[in-house]
Amino acid sequence: MAKKTPRIAVYKFASCDGCQLSILDLEDELLEVGQRFDIAYFMEVTKAVKKGPYDVGLVEGSITTPHDVELIKTIRKECKKLVTIGACATAGGIQALRNWASVEEFSKYVYAKPEYIQTLEKSSPISEYVQVDLELKGCPVNKYQLLEVLSALIAGRKPNLPTYSVCMECKMKGNVCVAVAKGIPCLGPVVQAGCGALCPSYARGCYGCFGPMESPNVKSIAKKFIELGMDKKDVILKFRGFTGWSKEFREVNGLIEG
């Protein structure tokens, strides 16, 4: 008997849409993805909405409003497996920069009538509110990693994703280390691979868009940056980027001050 086509739903919370767009950027594979999966809910792409339950839910974006909190709980119930895609959904994203500030002050700065705005104090990853089956990192996710996750899910196997650092990818590409050779502060040693060591290949330091690797030695690299002549404040800013609210990078503050 033919296997049932897996039903996929794609959801969006606070985000730039970049991670969902990565699916549409699979130009060579897109029509096939459309055949192998039943795209049951994907507002960015189709008006057609099929009712749940769904086999896989892909979630982009972070939780930033009271309404989001309710919605993600409903989504968790209608999806057998929940996969978060991208730095927003797995680490709170760039909008988590509010988490170190007063959201009230932010609202006043951006909006003439802040009283019209409804938002939470913090921008949080999905796992803060519901159980997540798999987190795919990146800002944006790497589209081939995304394809790997989708293929693994159909096959019922574990996706093959790296847990090593960007440094390893540099070595594999034969890049000259930008930190050693040029003294450019680079987060590569503590950031998870997946981008193909893009920034160092473009003669610049990694700014951490894939987030922390497994067990990163954040303290040691922060110390190294200070030795390279960076201001403590700038070191903190360096970690406080697209994945700054991840548990490991959040701790850098205390490490430096303490």
Added chain:
Amino acid sequence: MKGKVKAVKVDYLARVEGEGSLYIKVKGSEVLDVKFKIFEAPRFFEAFLRGRKYHEVPDITARICGICPVAYQMSSVHALEDAFGVKVDGPLRELRRFFYCGEWIESHALHAFLLHAPDFLGYDDAIKMAKRYPDVVKKALTVKKIGNDIMARLGGREIHPVSVCVGGFYKVPTKRQMEAMKEDLKKGMDLSVELLKWVADLKFPDFEQEYEFVSLRHPNEYPFNEGRIVSNKGLDIAISEYEDNFVEEHVPYTNALHSYIKGRGSYMVGPLARINLNYDKLWDLTKDTLKSIGFKVPCNNPFKSIIARCAEITYSFEEALRIVDEYREPSAPMVDYEVKAGKGCGCTEAPRGSLYHRYEVAADGAILSAKIVPPTSQNQKRIEDDLRAMAPSVMKLPHDKAVWRFEQAIRNYDPCLSCATHFLRLEIERS
């Protein structure tokens, strides 16, 4: 039946970037209420840019929108270069235009064929449309891929590329790397002409309005990065005069601000505005193809924006090929400059229209204040005006057809709701 109150309500607009809704209420032929809402959550970019270093800005603002990151990077670097008094010219400026060609191609192809064309033919999405029109969808995907390829080759990846910086690029391509793209660009150009002719045969609703079209205009080129801000109603100002002429208003029901021209009202930015104001600056193949399909400017039918969008794909291929042919490797990937305190503004033409940025920078390069006006918030008031104008006739259609037509009209503008917060659910209420 006359005088009955009817309303249309769409809670979550599909095939737009971001989240939004629409609510329209009419009584007979009188329109009682039109609300085009952007409920994408606020992300506070302008607020958290304060205190960040100037060199982080292009990477951060790219994250406002995954579909046009280059535009955000470009308006940022132009504004910061204005603050530092830097001028980027020669091959580096040409590379910026080349980068922009890539973004226009991929973004326009995505919108025109994957998001908008299904409206004209009655399909829920491009994947279903592909069953009846496999060639068109495949050609569009090929074109889109070539656009993305330009971005990836120049910037490492198509979404949030990593090569742009104040003063130029972190790394620039060699002449050979540029030449290597030529075959694909030629192929893309031919396909784009076929696609442009295909969209010209779609059925366009009869609907015309008196628009104020706004876009950049440059003496020598079709506008991407620089120029004066002009309109068909006499506006002709320097970018630095933007805030004296355009106002943003915060209305209660939407998270996106409404822009209007002081003393005049709503206006349109984007491909239709650009082509109406800059037709003379297109290259020959685009002009000839437009002539052959009978497209004339000024064009006041917003549904024909899909033609303008496709014409800009062809133009981008022509321009990209010109740049490849004339490319000389620059002596350095970026120009030298001095970081200093100052204020600067920049406006470039994102795929969806003019995108304005202004920054104030401290002596150590930290951002003191930021203002970002994305194209969607500029178009938002105009979208409501279009919906209001078409409501009396569209509301006579059966409910699902009315909803469909309103959504199609919104998609004429290719609104990007993620960027506009600082966007859409569709509600049409009927009793």
